[in-house]
Amino acid sequence: MTTETGRPALEARDALDERIVVTATINGDERSWLSSSRDSLLEALRERLQLTGSKEGCNNGNCGACSVILDGRLVNSCLVMAAEVEGASVTTVEGLARPEALHPLQTAFLENAALQCGICTPGFLVASSALLAQNTAPSEEEIRFWLAGNLCRCTGYDKIIRAVQQAAEEVRTGVHRSPIAGTGTHGAEAGVESNTAIEGE
Numbered sequence: 413m414t415t416e417t418g419r420p421a422l423e424a425r426d427a428l429d430e431r432i433v434v435t436a437t438i439n440g441d442e443r444s445w446l447s448s449s450r451d452s453l454l455e456a457l458r459e460r461l462q463l464t465g466s467k468e469g470c471n472n473g474n475c476g477a478c479s480v481i482l483d484g485r486l487v488n489s490c491l492v493m494a495a496e497v498e499g500a501s502v503t504t505v506e507g508l509a510r511p512e513a514l515h516p517l518q519t520a521f522l523e524n525a526a527l528q529c530g531i532c533t534p535g536f537l538v539a540s541s542a543l544l545a546q547n548t549a550p551s552e553e554e555i556r557f558w559l560a561g562n563l564c565r566c567t568g569y570d571k572i573i574r575a576v577q578q579a580a581e582e583v584r585t586g587v588h589r590s591p592i593a594g595t596g597t598h599g600a601e602a603g604v605e606s607n608t609a610i611e612g613e
């Protein structure tokens with residue numbers, strides 16, 4: 413059986429492929445799980461760990477919907493094998509907010525209506541958080557250049573750029589200038605239960 417993208421479904425991969433245990437730090441917690449040796453990181457996140465925030469758009473590295481941060485680097489998780497993240501640290505969109513507050517980017521996307529269908533949004537949020545982690549005062553040109561690998565088919569990009577600019581200002585100054593509540597700080601470890609057992613056995 414195959415999925416709509418022509419890839420073998422989870423059950424088929426498990427039946428055909430060698431199964432491996434992968435241990436990595438996901439959103440601040442050590443996680444170990446059984447993967448097929450052919451699982452991409454995106455498949456492992458979504459299908460083994462039930463972290464479905466990362467989206468599959470193209471599955472070939474073109475859309476950025478699957479963006480995650482791997483050991484401090486922004487990557488397309490559809491292009492990374494799950495086995496490659498052994499011992500690594502991965503931050504997904506689920507790791508951005510704290511329980512008490514959204515990430516400033518999440519608040520800014522809401523306040524600027526920077527999404528419609530939302531499929532691209534996790535990727536934009538993760539990619540933008542990687543930008544703000546190294547540059548809290550990006551120019552519009554720098555934001556557009558950084559986000560060139562993230563595609564949106566709904567909103568157009570201006571609202572997204574405005575949202576990133578607003579979040580950058582908040583991160584830089586610590587001042588939330590919108591009347592809508594929500595002044596979180598970046599917290600990759602927040603909101604995820606610790607789980608060191610092997611999952612999927």
Ligand code: FES
Nearest residue numbers: 469470471476490
């Ligand atoms: S799903 Fe990974 S880049 Fe499109």
Ligand code: FES
Nearest residue numbers: 528532564565566
């Ligand atoms: S909001 Fe629909 S693809 Fe971006």
